[in-house]
Amino acid sequence: MANENQIVTKEKEASAAHGNERLFAFSDGVFAITITLLVLEIKVPEIAEELVATELPQALLHLVPEFVSHIISFFVLGVFWVAHHNMFGHIKKHDHVLLWLNIIFLLCVASIPFPTGLLGKYPNEQITVAIYAGMWAITAVVLELLWWYATTHGMVDQDTDPDFITFVHRHIRKAPIFYLISIGVSFFSLTISKFIFIAVAIFYILPNPLERKHYKTLARRFNQ
Amino acid sequence: MANENQIVTKEKEASAAHGNERLFAFSDGVFAITITLLVLEIKVPEIAEELVATELPQALLHLVPEFVSHIISFFVLGVFWVAHHNMFGHIKKHDHVLLWLNIIFLLCVASIPFPTGLLGKYPNEQITVAIYAGMWAITAVVLELLWWYATTHGMVDQDTDPDFITFVHRHIRKAPIFYLISIGVSFFSLTISKFIFIAVAIFYILPNPLERKHYKTLARRFNQ
């Protein structure tokens, strides 16, 4: 009887591990492809042979704004990858709903190059700034939904600190608010909106109090 | 003697695990690339600088049908990934034939962006609707063949419920039937055909009785 239980438990673990591994492989694949193609999208300028020496430096300078918009998107995608990575460090199971929330999240991730290219090409239109911000806001909302579902349906490690769960919620929820503000601001100043995009990226990349508390909690646990 | 057997068994398991892991990595790679490039295929519209302010919103509106066709394909590819993921949660071994059935399945998956782009570009032609539906029907037939081969050649877990095997068969077999119907309908109404494409996606995404029974069975087993 005990033996049977053991087999069942072992199987259960194997199955769970198997599932999450493929979920990671698929998610990391979509992230890696999107992030790489984002950079690859910038094309080498075409210049007639006799004009190369005089016009190439100028042509490269003209690409600078496009580089900037793509590098910002690269870093924000990095932020989302790190967030996904940290969340799934605590999510140990998955079901049909979580799989699909993850697929919808990946649809958002894979869609980012379009608004990025749009903003890079037409940087002085309110509509492109708003679409760009809106896409990131939606992406953050889907990730928040995923975390909400995982934490309220017993998918996370039983010993995950409730404080940590709340912190993650509070942290992600800031993103759509920031982006909605940047949409509002875009009606008055596109420059300030774009400045907000850079500020949001920096806010999430620099280690913040949430992470400090989180890592401290982990360190305390491990060193007891 | 017993010792030798043990070594042999251990090796067998290692080899099987090794093989399936790479099969997953390769399959997830093809899925991730196809699904990401599907979305990346939609190009930023090219508008002369002096016309951007007036024509950009219109140009973006014109892209909506293309977005819709690509998002439907994204979700149907998601359905096939989830199906592949669920199947290989039970398939524990593979041989030369299964490897090749999987490669042919991946050829179908990687081919999807072509009919999707075709449908997005020429949405009012019977031929593009039929090619789109036909491609998905073939993909489903190949996956059904894979499941048939795996379950009749001892590749699945010995304790897989025969009922579950039958359910999966019944579930997959509906897809080619749905798509063949949509081809038939396309001779009368392209709008209804496209409506069927959306309905099929929703049918497979929403948790259905099959899944409920399957998860209940698993839960019962694990909680005994």
Added chain:
Amino acid sequence: MANENQIVTKEKEASAAHGNERLFAFSDGVFAITITLLVLEIKVPEIAEELVATELPQALLHLVPEFVSHIISFFVLGVFWVAHHNMFGHIKKHDHVLLWLNIIFLLCVASIPFPTGLLGKYPNEQITVAIYAGMWAITAVVLELLWWYATTHGMVDQDTDPDFITFVHRHIRKAPIFYLISIGVSFFSLTISKFIFIAVAIFYILPNPLERKHYKTLARRFNQ
């Protein structure tokens, strides 16, 4: 003393496994991307709106030869992936040289879409047929070098049957010979050359005596 040895052994295994896993991930990534992009390369035909109804079926028929050349390359890449997969089921270690032989092999794999596109676009030129065949011949030679290096430098499982090693050698070595013959034939008949391309793909996909013996050997070992 025994304890120290144990730790060393455990570490060694972990390190070896770690290394090979990333080698697989990288290789499977290159294969998955190449094989997917190969199919994605075929572009939706551009037709003026008023001519779509009359010209689209014709335009799609014109793409058939291109589809054929890409599907053949897809299957041959599948053959090489299966071969790589089977080889590395026996290769348990790697060193600097093996890493680089693998990278050169992947360079060949990633290069395949160019000769494939060339053949698809200019199918009636002797030079494109010869380049296509030549690229596959080189790819096979590099894989043979990799197998030779792995088996002569103690990288394979100690209990790998020497007969199996010889079989693999004999099997791979046929590929460059087949392709060199098709180059020779291309000076007389391009049609026969292309027929050889299809024949080679079928030869390697259909289960052959080598595989039968190999799987029989494995089965006998596991069932003792």
Added chain:
Amino acid sequence: MANENQIVTKEKEASAAHGNERLFAFSDGVFAITITLLVLEIKVPEIAEELVATELPQALLHLVPEFVSHIISFFVLGVFWVAHHNMFGHIKKHDHVLLWLNIIFLLCVASIPFPTGLLGKYPNEQITVAIYAGMWAITAVVLELLWWYATTHGMVDQDTDPDFITFVHRHIRKAPIFYLISIGVSFFSLTISKFIFIAVAIFYILPNPLERKHYKTLARRFNQ
């Protein structure tokens, strides 16, 4: 008490392993995509049907310089992948900072196709040679930063030989120096600069004293 500690330790290891695995998957994905698309970037020449027989060989010959620049970048990316692979054979943990250093490193890797395409298209401009060399120099500096951070913040295996750490530092630091020299040289001779690019690739691919010492050290340890 001891039991609790054991559980904590096991968890810690699992969590670390989990994190690094996804870091590898993501990194290998970016490498695989970049390296494959680099080769795919070379386009089949477009020739009018009646001129194919006479102009195709010439058109292919004209692509040779572009092939050369892309193959060099392929090999240098290979060098960086092998270096990343070797480093992370010793790095056993990661934190927020290391994750981000790795993401910045991957941004450099994903950016390589742009300077490569630029150099392939305008091979006789000092500015393209300098941008190409500069990009590789930055990539090497970021990898050096990553290694510095990992080794000074307790992220590497405790039993990593300090000599090995120093060797890796010395080895990586040569790369930016080589590339800066090639930038200096580019003001006098573009040919010599490009020769340096090839020489650097060969220097890092051929097994060098560092590797010999490293592998000898490992071998000695394992054979005691």
